Amino acid sequence: xxxNHDFYMSLALKEAWTKQGLTYxxxxxxxxxxxxxxxxxxxEATQRAxxxxxxxxxxxxxxxxxxDTTIASLHDANAQHAYLLNNHHHKFEGCSLxxxxxxxxxxxxxxxxxxxxxxxxxxxxxxxTLDPNQxxxxxxxxxxxxxxxxxxxxxxxxxxxxxTPFRKWQxxxxxxxxxxxxxxxxxxxxxxxxxxxxxxxxxxxxxxxxLLVIGGETVRVDRPTLDSRxxxxxxxxxxxxSHEKEFDQTIPLFAVPGRKVFIEDNLDxxxxxxxxxxxxxxxxxxxxxxxxxxxxxxxxxxxQTGKTIQFNKDLKRIQLLENKHDIIAWFQKAQ
Amino acid sequence: xxxNHDFYMSLALKEAWTKQGLTYxxxxxxxxxxxxxxxxxxxEATQRAxxxxxxxxxxxxxxxxxxDTTIASLHDANAQHAYLLNNHHHKFEGCSLxxxxxxxxxxxxxxxxxxxxxxxxxxxxxxxTLDPNQxxxxxxxxxxxxxxxxxxxxxxxxxxxxxTPFRKWQxxxxxxxxxxxxxxxxxxxxxxxxxxxxxxxxxxxxxxxxLLVIGGETVRVDRPTLDSRxxxxxxxxxxxxSHEKEFDQTIPLFAVPGRKVFIEDNLDxxxxxxxxxxxxxxxxxxxxxxxxxxxxxxxxxxxQTGKTIQFNKDLKRIQLLENKHDIIAWFQKAQ
Numbered sequence: 001x002x003x004n005h006d007f008y009m010s011l012a013l014k015e016a017w018t019k020q021g022l023t024y025x026x027x028x029x030x031x032x033x034x035x036x037x038x039x040x041x042x043x044e045a046t047q048r049a050x051x052x053x054x055x056x057x058x059x060x061x062x063x064x065x066x067x068d069t070t071i072a073s074l075h076d077a078n079a080q081h082a083y084l085l086n087n088h089h090h091k092f093e094g095c096s097l098x099x100x101x102x103x104x105x106x107x108x109x110x111x112x113x114x115x116x117x118x119x120x121x122x123x124x125x126x127x128x129t130l131d132p133n134q135x136x137x138x139x140x141x142x143x144x145x146x147x148x149x150x151x152x153x154x155x156x157x158x159x160x161x162x163x164t165p166f167r168k169w170q171x172x173x174x175x176x177x178x179x180x181x182x183x184x185x186x187x188x189x190x191x192x193x194x195x196x197x198x199x200x201x202x203x204x205x206x207x208x209x210x211l212l213v214i215g216g217e218t219v220r221v222d223r224p225t226l227d228s229r230x231x232x233x234x235x236x237x238x239x240x241x242s243h244e245k246e247f248d249q250t251i252p253l254f255a256v257p258g259r260k261v262f263i264e265d266n267l268d269x270x271x272x273x274x275x276x277x278x279x280x281x282x283x284x285x286x287x288x289x290x291x292x293x294x295x296x297x298x299x300x301x302x303x304q305t306g307k308t309i310q311f312n313k314d315l316k317r318i319q320l321l322e323n324k325h326d327i328i329a330w331f332q333k334a335q
Numbered sequence: 336x337x338x339n340h341d342f343y344m345s346l347a348l349k350e351a352w353t354k355q356g357l358t359y360x361x362x363x364x365x366x367x368x369x370x371x372x373x374x375x376x377x378x379e380a381t382q383r384a385x386x387x388x389x390x391x392x393x394x395x396x397x398x399x400x401x402x403d404t405t406i407a408s409l410h411d412a413n414a415q416h417a418y419l420l421n422n423h424h425h426k427f428e429g430c431s432l433x434x435x436x437x438x439x440x441x442x443x444x445x446x447x448x449x450x451x452x453x454x455x456x457x458x459x460x461x462x463x464t465l466d467p468n469q470x471x472x473x474x475x476x477x478x479x480x481x482x483x484x485x486x487x488x489x490x491x492x493x494x495x496x497x498x499t500p501f502r503k504w505q506x507x508x509x510x511x512x513x514x515x516x517x518x519x520x521x522x523x524x525x526x527x528x529x530x531x532x533x534x535x536x537x538x539x540x541x542x543x544x545x546l547l548v549i550g551g552e553t554v555r556v557d558r559p560t561l562d563s564r565x566x567x568x569x570x571x572x573x574x575x576x577s578h579e580k581e582f583d584q585t586i587p588l589f590a591v592p593g594r595k596v597f598i599e600d601n602l603d604x605x606x607x608x609x610x611x612x613x614x615x616x617x618x619x620x621x622x623x624x625x626x627x628x629x630x631x632x633x634x635x636x637x638x639q640t641g642k643t644i645q646f647n648k649d650l651k652r653i654q655l656l657e658n659k660h661d662i663i664a665w666f667q668k669a670q
Contacts, residue, residue, distance in 0.1 A: 037372030185644040186521015308643040309520040315636040
């Protein structure tokens with residue numbers, strides 16, 4: 001294996017993908033820090049909105065790795081940022097920062113990463129792609145002027161793909177993904193398919209999306225709640241895609257407070273939301289195929305008899321993740 | 336992500352798995368070298384039998400990384416070994432070597448890795464598991480006596496699993512794996528499923544196995560050659576599992592020179608081989624389920640209508656790999 005910029009960037013990329021869908025409305029970003037001798041000190045990703053960006057999170061981990069554990073007890077991004085600025089003692093001088101996206105250059109809910117990188121004294125910045133966010137861009141130019149050695153365009157295509165949801169949100173168009181859970185042989189029925197770890201991730205996704213689309217048959221048969229209780233989060237609005245309007249109102253999803261539930265025979269409602277997850281199988285795949293940006297397929301390690309999907313669609317795999325039990329594969333439509 | 340011994344060992348492990356099945360009769364082994372400052376210099380795996388072991392291959396890559404490109408032009412393991420011993424100039428002093436398996440301690444077709452590690456002056460050796468091969472073991476003890484700092488048992492379970500085929504070969508029992516190629520929704524028919532890169536890997540596997548088991552129906556319908564032409568390798572013996580004895584002798588597999596073809600209604604023949612691949616789908620899965628050690632499932636990024644497997648089996652995923660097009664997931668039976 002060749003140990004080069006691509007290698008380090010791919011580690012940052014994979015870490016970013018573990019938080020894909022969980023950073024809304026911020027982009028999923030990954031960062032890796034090497035010290036001046038080239039040792040990896042940290043590989044981190046952007047956390048939930050309002051928490052640390054990937055660059056800050058990586059600086060925190062690197063600082064702990066360097067022996068300062070005080071910072072690990074701080075949980076507010078502003079406090080973490082301030083602590084680093086006051087206590088770095090030039091320990092980051094000579095360090096290289098790999099980041100999938102150009103560091104932000106504006107004070108939002110957290111301070112600008114570009115300022116942090118400059119003040120901490122990083123020597124080298126290696127970027128995947130530039131920030132499409134007009135408000136946040138400019139980090140590269142500012143850092144170049146401050147004398148930091150900068151390379152851009154490392155694994156640019158992959159780093160761009162990672163940003164697909166963010167670009168859509170920035171353009172005020174909905175980002176729509178389809179979640180499908182399968183046994184190893186493609187069977188989709190027969191009770192719980194994926195592990196609690198995977199279902200917890202799905203709940204974390206539900207805690208970020210603003211609309212969940214589901215088929216009427218699934219609602220009738222499974223009587224789901226469709227909340228994010230495994231992460232103690234919020235429940236998204238629900239669009240039940242159905243030609244029948246009458247549903248048993250004792251189905252738990254109707255009792256979740258603070259959500260809207262729509263029962264409609266078309267999918268136009270999606271246009272008025274920005275981050276949309278579709279859960280379903282055969283019928284929903286067919287009904288939504290012109291709308292969907294990405295497919296997220298979970299594969300459980302069990303071969304089981306049951307129903308399978310009969311459908312035709314060429315996909316392109318854009319990332320492959322795993323947890324202890326399941327495979328999580330992300331696809332976009334083939335070009 | 337925590338950057339620790341497990342992190343480095345997992346990189347060595349994944350690299351070893353890219354050569355799983357291609358090192359017969361040697362074990363699949365991965366190695367990673369960090370310099371004294373902790374920078375990763377090389378991540379490599381054991382090559383084909385008679386070629387470099389993982390440790391040697393990693394030393395070669397590290398040496399190139401350090402600026403000596405002469406060694407890259409040598410292709411014989413003995414010559415590579417000798418070159419390193421004569422030209423290392425103490426460049427490996429202070430380096431750490433992560434290796435999934437205890438380094439071999441005997442002169443086989445290639446010189447002992449333990450001697451190389453000692454002579455090159457490595458400071459630290461981090462091992463996954465100990466060598467079950469009575470002939471090759473002793474590397475750890477010898478290196479400990481020479482004063483190298485040694486840690487063992489890092490990701491031991493995963494490193495043991497990696498060795499499953501080798502342990503079977505050492506015990507003179509067959510290692511048997513089932514190769515299954517599926518579309519993303521589990522469909523297995525409808526022409527070529529996987530990419531040329533995946534098929535090249537399957538040919539490399541065929542170049543290593545000594546018996547390929549296949550169903551009679553597949554032979555009749557697909558009229559396969561079942562050789563390893565994509566890697567210019569040898570063709571394995573074939574066991575056609577079939578209740579019917581008569582096959583059209585113009586089917587290409589019968590014309591491949593130097594192979595035996597058996598047509599039998601039972602699978603007893605497998606016992607007299609050591610490295611066996613089964614290619615098939617539903618019927619072969621059913622017929623071989625008590626025999627199979629591992630399943631290797633390829634998933635192509637296409638959803639397509641067609642036949643799917645109806646079968647019940649709990650599996651445990653032991654490794655997840657990918658190439659540009661396909662997912663390659665290895666499973667063992669669930670415990």
